[in-house]
Amino acid sequence: MTGPATLGNETQASGDQELLLLASQRMRRLPPYLFERINKAKLALRRRNVDIIDLGMGNPNDPTPGIVVEKLKEAAGLKKNQRYSVSRGIDNLRREYARFYERRFGVRLDPESEIIACLGSKEGFSHLCLAVLGPGDLALTHAPVFPIHLYGPVIAGAETICVPFEEKDEEFLRKLDAFAKRLLPKPKIVVLNFPHNPTGRTVEKDFFREVVRLAKKHSFYVIHDFAYGNTCFDGYRAPSFLEVEGAAEVGVELGTLSKAYNMAGWRIGFAAGNRRMIRLLADIKGYFDYGIFQAVQIAAIMALRECDEDISRQARVYQGRRDVLAGGLRELGFGVDTPRAGMFVWARIPDAYNGMGSMSFSLACLDRARVVVSPGVGFGERGEGRVRIALTENEERLKQALRQLKAAFPVRSDIGGIDSEHTGSNDKSI
Ligand SMILES: Cc1ncc(COP(=O)(O)O)c(C=O)c1O
Known part of the structure; x- marks a missing residue:
């Protein structure tokens, strides 16, 4: 188990009392x-x-696919795209993301209530943590861990406990079950990430079936970071968490154009799935930001529509x-x-x-x-x-x-x- 409370602190280590x-x-x-x-x-x-x-x-x-860059150039020159956009993403972008999910994963999503655009998946994750976690709450994730999966909940005021990866998926799931049963407070959120950064660990659909069963059994919600879902080798196809029946009742999946489309600097990603979580994320984002540059959203539509190859x-x-x-x-x-x-x-x-x-x-x-x-x-x-x-x-x-x-x-x-x-x-x- 890893908890943040035992860790050192950069601000303290700096020795600058005023900064502290x-x-x-x-x-x-x-x-x-x-x-x-x-x-x-x-x-x-x-x-x-x-x-x-x-x-x-x-x-x-x-480089980002040329067709996407060209669309950005064209859209950036239009006055209507230079104003504030909408915080949760323009309708056409959310609709295109729904089409992408249906085409690639066979998952049907309602663009209105089940999809929101984010300034990259990391922003979506961080604000979702702020929207659903606070002091007294507990999140579980796995170890080793991508830092924001541990510290997103901590920044929100909650605690995070890391469940070590075991040799076999079944052992990890058994441990997750045991932790969820015994821990107090009961975990509110479980953060997962497959394909996993840093280990490259992957799972099959049955893994997510069991996660959904455990989520219902223990009443926790799931955030699945799917940043590398479209970067697979040797014929492997990474399953979306949302492919499993009932997944959208208990969780959301974060996606991004940063990795597979070479668009890391563009800052565009998504959260999709559970309506309540999407609603809370939309509400909190409404306070924090005025949306992604609309020309980037329009170029992202082009990426999702035209760039499967x-x-x-x-x-x-x-x-x-x-x-x-x-x-x-x-x-x-x-x-x-x-x-x-x-x-x-x-x-x-x-x-x-x-x-x-x-x-x-x-x-x-x-x-x-x-x-x-x-x-x-x-x-x-x-x-x-x-x-x-x-x-x-x-x-x-x-x-x-x-x-x-x-x-x-x-x-x-x-x-x-x-x-x-x-x-x-x-x-x-x-
Ligand atoms: C697992 C994981 N999630 C999220 C991100 C960040 O993605 P984005 O650019 O969409 O914020 C990264 C980037 O390194 C990552 O490895």
């Missing part, structure tokens, strides 16, 4: 942002014009990169389960270097190999001993990254423990 006084209670509950150290080191090297291969963030490096092609690109990276990492002594979906390889650090801890190892990857990777510990204690490597460079650059890693971390079974000369500290507490 200024910070809200909720800010004080947030731990240091673990990727910050890597980001700072990366920036410092970039300022010195050092060539860095950045495989840290899941930030797509390929583009997203399949992009998934094949990631599959090719996955093969290069997973195979190459294995040769370097990393432990890798080949992922069936997503934008990452989740790799166990070779035994000879594992004692460094994932943060020191990631800093050493940057320092010695000029390659940015994400430390597993950034996804909670359960991520320790691993690194997450994003498929955000082409195959040639990935091969170059592998060569640089090989030179920096020779495959030697006789290397024991830490090479402190290069790694700096072995500090795992950050």
